[in-house]
Every structure is written in structure tokens, then in C-alpha cells.
Amino acid sequence: MCPPIVSSYRLLLLSSPPPIVSSYRLLLLSSSPPIDSSSYRLLLLSSPPPIVSSYRLLLSSPPPISSAKHRNSYEAWLAGRGLMLSPFHLRWQTTAFNRLFAYCSRLNPHGLYLWFNSGVVFGVVAMVGSVVLLARTLQQTLAQMTSDDPRMAGQQALQVVVPGVNLPTSQLLYFFSALLLSGVIHELGHAVAALREQVRVNGFGVFVFVVYPGAFVDLFTTHLTLISPAQQLRIFCAGVWHNFVLCLAALGFLFLLPILLFPVYSTGGGALVTEGSPADGPRGLSVGDLVTGLEECGVRGVEDWAGCLSRLAISPQTGYCIPTASLQPSWAHGRAYKRLDGTLDCCSNSSLTDLCFSYTSPRDKEREYACMPVRKMVTGTPVCQRDSDCLAKEQAGTTMCVTPSLENQTRFIRVTHPPDTHMLFVGYPPHLQYSVSLTNFVPRFTFLHLDLPVYVVSLSGALAVVNSVPCFALDGQWMLNALLEATLVSVVTDRQRRELIGFFLLLGGSALLAANVALGLWMVTAR
Template sequence: MSFTSFVFFLALVWSLIHGLSHVSKRSRQLLPLYPDAVRRRAAFWNMKHCRATVSLLHLRITTSAFNAYHDLLADKFAGKRYPRLTTLSRLFYNLGGVMGVLGMCGALAALTWMTGCSVWSVARKLLVSSVDNASLESHILLRRGLPEGGSNLHRTSSSYPVIAPIIPGVTVPLDHLPLILLAVFLSQIIHEIGHAIAAALESLPAVAAGVSFIVCIPAAFVTFPSEGLQVLSPRARTRIIAAGPFHNLVFWCILVLFGRVGAGSLAWSVIGYDNVGDAGKVVLDVDAESPLYGHLLPGAIITKLDDTSLGTSNLSQDIWTTYLASPEIRPTLGWCIDGKLLEGTDACCSTPVDSTDASHLSCFTGARFSVDVQGCLDPIPILTGRNETTRCSEECASGMVCAKAGPETQLLRLTVLHPSKEEAVVLWSGPRSEVWAEVTVGTWIPRFRVLPHSLPWIWETFWQ
């Protein structure tokens, strides 16, 4: 989904909401006004236990339908029929209070440390900017000439903790936004359930519960009478306040446990999916504007990137991302070709990659009679295997040269196993990072056509 499509979708949703609000208000104009008509004027849905209000891009829905269940739970905690349940619940939420205090102290310490690091980084940049041009130039040249790994100064600056915010369209794809909002909403529901259960443990009645939406950001809430909360003991108030984040912590631990024991893999196998991680990566989706669209079909398995196999049984090893995000890697193997082919023009070897001159040719290098030679060749018949060629590391038969594509050519071979079980090689020309950005891959493939290819990927992305 593009940013324009997302904005259009939001505009359509809020137009419908305000349209319903307008129709509801007009239908109430024929009714007699009540004393609280001014306060109720913004409500466009008011049932017996539910109420919804809208203001600009803020929708709020409240309900008291769950109050009876909350009171029933409070009666069970207060009664003498389940004393062990009440005792264990108090111990559980006492632990939540302790974890809340420790978490708050840890967060303040981390925030203080991050602030100090940021202040020091800014101060150091100001000091460096005050150095004269000659000293600054000398400093820059010194860092360029350092061996790989950098200086102590470089390592110190990179050792500061860095917060990587999740920004759809910037740090993560924009398509992840619905999953992020759903994850946030689910976490808030679990958070508020914690407050509600802890309040029932203290016999504190609930006033209402509900959800709200600001633009596209969801939120859940539960309200209690402030007077009833104030008369509780400090320990009871601590249990109620800390119950929300403690529920989130416990929920996270449960998810980690399920991931460790491989419950997700077992579930997908039962549903009807096969793990093809040992063979490679399954194509789930390709950007419609990508040159690869139409060449990589959903359900196809990419088995190799150049000569690197994507098959692995290690779930934590992401060869796809590692290879495409790493610096350009020169292939270790070449192709045995007729040495006379490299005796032609080598103009493309000195031409920028983005030049339109001889754009269908790529620079190949090799050694003939212990002399390095280079020439411009059409890479498609060589790299895609349309002509029979022999792979080589250094030497070839007499009259042949072990030729390799230069790293400046930005060529990438994708070995693809199509759903028809036919293997082909797709040749990509351009930055490899674009392949990573435009092609979505996974490790699960459905056994039945009715099952969507992207469902396991959506689930895994959601729980990440």
C-alpha cells in the first residue's frame, strides 16, 4: 500500500463516520430536547449500554456492558468459596508491583544514560566544529586511512545505545502499519484487562470500558471511580496501577516461550503449510512497479542468490537479508568462455554503470596467458545458462578464459524454482538492496491452493 492510498483510505473511513454522525443528529432533531442535550449533542450512537462520540478525527466508544462481569469476578474474589485463588492472585499482582517499581527505576536509569550520551555527542560535535579547517582535514584523512574496523573514536561513538524507532515507511515498510496498529491495540486490551482484574481483586467497581481512535491510532481504556481508588491502601493501588504493564510483560514471556518450543511451526504444519526453508525462500509478493514483477511469481522458490544457497535449517539465520544488505561480493566462480570474446571493446568497463551507452553489455574480466584481460559481453546468455558454459575458479581448457563479471556491473543471479517445478535463472541489474525492498519472501508454502501464501508471513510479522 502506498502512502497516497493509505491517506485516501483514511479519508474515506472518516468521511463515512462523520456521515453517520450527521444522519444520526438530523434524525434526533424531531425529538424533544433533554436537559443534557448540549452534552449529548456529539453522540451519534447511544444504545442502552453503549455510547459513541465523534469529534474531528477522534472517535470514542464507551460501554458499561462488561460491568456485570466485572462485579461477578469481584464477588468471587471477595467470597469464601475461592480463598486460594484470591491469595494466589494477590501474590501475582504483588509481584507485578515489584516488577513495576524495578522497571520504572531501570527506565529512568536508561533514560538518564541516553540523555548523557546525547549531550556528550552534541558537545563533542560542537568542539570538533570549532577546530580550524586544516586540523579538520587532517582528522578526516586520518580516519579514511585507518584499517578496517575503525579507530577507538569510531568504536566509542557506535557503542552508545541507539533507539531504533518503528516508523512505517521509514524504518519499516508502510505495509507493516496495519499489523503494528493491530499489535498495539491487542497489547492495550491485555493491558486494560490487567487493570480490570486487579481492581476486581480489591472490590473496586468499574465505571465503563471502551476504545478510541485518533486518526488511525487505536486505544483501549477502562475507568474506575476516583473516590473508590483513593480509599484503597497504597499496596492495593500499586497492584491496580502496575497490573497493566505486568500483564504485557507476562504476555511477552508467553510469546517468547511459544517461539522457543516451536509451537508456531507445529501449528502451521497442522493447518496445511510446508516449511521449505531447507530449499530456499518462497516468493510471497513483488512490488507491482518492480522490474522483477512478472518474473518472480508468488509461490516460486528462490534457491540461490548468485552461488549462495538460501537453504538452511537454522530459523535464526536470514541468508536472504544478509546477502542482499551486505556490500557487493565478487563471485568466487566464473564461466569458461572463448578467450577471443574478451578481445573486443572494453568501453563498458570504463563507463559508469548508469550510462545508457552499451547498456546491454557488462564488463567481464579474466586472465589469458597470465595477462589480465577485460571485455564487454552480453551477460544474459552467460549468467542465465541459456548456452552451455562450464563453471571455473581459475583455469579453463586451452583457448578458454575463466571470466567473471566485475563488481561494478551490479549483476545478481536469482535461481528460481517455479511452481511448475521448472528451474530458471533471473538476472537482476542494479543495487541488490532494491531486490530486498521490492520482493517479500517467506519459508512456508501452502499444500492447498485455497490457503494464501502470505498468511504465515503476516502472522510472523505481527508477532515480531
């Protein structure tokens, strides 16, 4: 067993040379010339402390170990793998794809020249069109903020997407995958165009900011500044051009889906509910339900769903043929009373199972009202608009046409989704139309989904539009600067004036985009 540390120090002390005091005494005795004792006193006082004190100091305060070495090792490890980590931001960069970019830039030089020149034309048109579209979207958002008409909801061409608010969590995988794919194709266009214009690509990478993924290419800035404005335009417009082409490709794929996916998907059998909605519930519309009808209007797809609801919204309320014996006057459930809009109600406001119906009395031909259990009365019941419709179907005098007594613009609608019972909806038809997400494609197998190409179309198209906006930090900034340098050199010869014009245009575009984002977020989250 090793001796304790204190004993070790004692052993070391015993084997050490004699104290410094003894050394000075020996020196004093052996010196031949007389030496002033004050000098020795001064020397003794200025000498280092005894060895014992030195050992005590070493034992009580060992030197601290610095963490700089570990920090440098950690940073070197991240840099060696192309990683950069900061708050809410993770980035990875590599040069592994540079050979692929270089190979693509050498394919058919004349074809690539025409391809990227087409991108310049699209980029310039998209820059102007994006400003018009943002202005129109801002106008629609302001109009929606001041109106309660549900038909105005969802009319904006561009909408802010907030995961968990207006994007279901079940769709996050498809959303982020489509967003990353659109970003990669966007940066691929920049990289290939840059190499074709003899601009070096330092690397390609992907990043995650908060929860949103994206991609980027690192271009050699010095090379960019040396090429002409026309060459710069071909590079800067390539990203939005590739997003537009990807959007068209995904859109074409969607149009061909009925043919391509016939073995695994079926169409024409109804509209399939794809995500949860306010209409969800034990007797509502759940994910996977197949809607086949709205009242007597057949639904074979999403188009029929929208068309039927539009017709029901403007048509008179549908009536139902009810046996005369089941009718009870309103005095049995309380006297009918007028609502604020002048319509009558005869049921308690808190009733979740009963509904007030109106009908024409066969005796005095006046309107009477009856509060009845709605599901029991309308299940399997023929529809009608007048009593004669029921008389034509049943024996005279046994049934009559009763109509739900509802507020203006409110409708009672039976939604057929076999094998479940009808979903009974009371409200404004556009509310039902815009709150339920449907698709025409019914998978023959439960593991198939069609959300990815839909998100590719919407997100890639949105990236093409938004990145074209003349806004700071977007592609539109560099596109605008290159465009001004290519077109205004002979008109505005002073470079500072051209830069000032570009600055104010960028300021206006940035303000327009910021207003759309701010109001869009408010509409999604606060309203």
C-alpha cells in the same frame, strides 16, 4: 381545493370585531361625564395597531424553528449507546464487561496476589530498562543519520511505524488487529487489578484515533487516591505486565509453529517473499516467490538467506566459466575507463542489459575487459574463482573464468527462485538483505498468513516497553508517582519535594521519548 392563504386571512378579517378606532368612538359617545379629548387622543395613540397589521405581521415573519431539540436528541442518542465523537477521535464505552472483570478478580485470590506482585517487579525493571533502551535507540538513530552504511539500517530495537511508508498497506489488517488485541489485554490487566484492590471500574471501551485503534478502562478516581501506593503500583503495572506475558505467549506460539502448522505449512524448502520491495519487477522478486539459492549458496530459510548474503559481501566477486569464443575485447565496445574508486568499466553507464567482465588473456596473461549481455552469459553457467576451476570442468582452452568488473563492495548476485529465471542483482548485498521481507513458512494453501502472531509479538512487546517509560500521560507516569510515594516517604518527607522529583524525572522521560519519535519519523519519511 383549498382557498389561498390570502383569502383565508381576508375571511378572518371580515369576521373579526370592528377596528379599535370604532371602539374608542363608542366609548366616547356613551360616557356620561365629560372627558378631555386629549386623554382619548393619548389613549388612541398608545393603543395597539389594527388587527390588519397584526395579521400582516404574522403572515410575513413566522417564528423560526430551533435546532437545539435535534442537537439534544443526537447527543442523547450517542450517550445512550456509549459513543463519543470528536474530530479524529471515535470512542465507545460500555459496562457490559464489568461482570467478567469482577469474575476474573475473584479467581484464586492468592494466585492473583502473586501474579500482580510479579507485575510490580517487572514494571519497575521495565521502567529503568525502557529508559536505557530509548537512550540506546536514540544513539543508533543519530549514528545512522550520519552514516550511509546500510548495515546500520534497521538495527534499532524500537522503530516508528507509519502505515503506507514502512508498513505495507497489505499488512494493515494484521497490524491494526494486533494493536487492538494488545490494547485490550493491557486494559484487562488494569481492570482486574483495580477490582482486586477494591477500586470501582466505571466501564471499558475502545477507540480509534485517526486510524490507530486502542482500548481503555475508566476507573473511579476517588477510590484510587484512597488506596496505598503499593496497591496503586499493582494496578498501574498490570497493563505492561500483561503485554509482556502476551508477547511471550505469541513468541512461544511462533517457535512452535513448525509443529503446530505442519499440516498446512511447510518449512525448509526455501525463503518465501512476503511483501513487495525495491527488488520487485518483471524479473525481480515478487510476493509469493520462493528463494532457493544465492549463487552457489543454498537457501532453505531466512537464516540461510542472511548468512549467504553476509558471506557474499565479504568474499571476492564470484566468476563464471564463459566460452573463450564468446569473449570480445573492450575496444569493440569502447575503451575501458577508470571509475573514481580505481576500478575499470567498459560498458555504457546507461546500459541495462550489458555488464563489464574482466579476465586474464591466455596469450600475454594480462587483464582484459569485455562488455557482454549479462543474462545470456551467466544463465546456466558454472561459477569459478580462477581459470583452473573452469579447466577442471571443461576441456582445456575452451572456457575461462570471467569476473564482473564492479565498484568496491558492489557484488553481482544471481538469485534463484524457480520456476522463474534468475533475478540478477548488482549492488551492495546488505541492500538486498534489508529490502526483501521473507518467511520460513510456505503455506500449503494460498489463503493462510502468519503475519498476525508476528505483529502481536512486536506490538505487544513495544507497548510493554513504551508504556513503562516515565512519561506524561503514559502508565509510566502513574507507576513512577506510586513508586516514589512507596519508597521516598521516609527519605523525602516533604510531599512537594517528592512531586518535584517526579516531575523532573517525567520531564526527562518525555523528552527522551519525544526525541526518539521525532527522529524516527524523520528517518522513515524524510530520508
